[in-house]
Amino acid sequence: MLKTAMERDQLARPFEKSIKQFGEVVMNDQSLLAKLDQTPDKESFIQLYRGLAADQGIHFSRDDLLVAVQEQKQGSNWVIPRAVLRMIADRF
Numbered sequence: 727m728l729k730t731a732m733e734r735d736q737l738a739r740p741f742e743k744s745i746k747q748f749g750e751v752v753m754n755d756q757s758l759l760a761k762l763d764q765t766p767d768k769e770s771f772i773q774l775y776r777g778l779a780a781d782q783g784i785h786f787s788r789d790d791l792l793v794a795v796q797e798q799k800q801g802s803n804w805v806i807p808r809a810v811l812r813m814i815a816d817r818f
Contacts, residue, residue: 741790742805748779748786749807759809768817775810 752758758778765771772788779786794805795814806814 741786742794744779744784744786745791745794746805748775748782748784749805749810751782751784752778752810753807762810762813765813765817771813771817 752762761778762771762774765774772791775791776786776788795811795818798804798806798811799815799818
């Protein structure tokens with residue numbers, strides 16, 4: 727039953743796969759983490775996060791990222807790495 731629910735969510739929310747994929751890229755590249763950490767505010771962070779993802783061929787919308795952030799702040803759908811979430815907490 728859990729597997730079925732996970733498959734359903736992947737089909738209904740394909741952006742989560744992209745956001746998670748980019749999170750893995752960020753966690754494996756300290757220079758990307760450093761760039762993100764230099765952003766002064768929410769909008770700068772969102773623009774840079776999406777831009778860096780696009781540079782890797784990974785795409786998701788601003789709204790998709792905001793949904794993932796909000797859900798993760800509420801303790802569900804761990805799509806964004808904790809190190810990135812800590813940066814978000816300082817800016818959002």
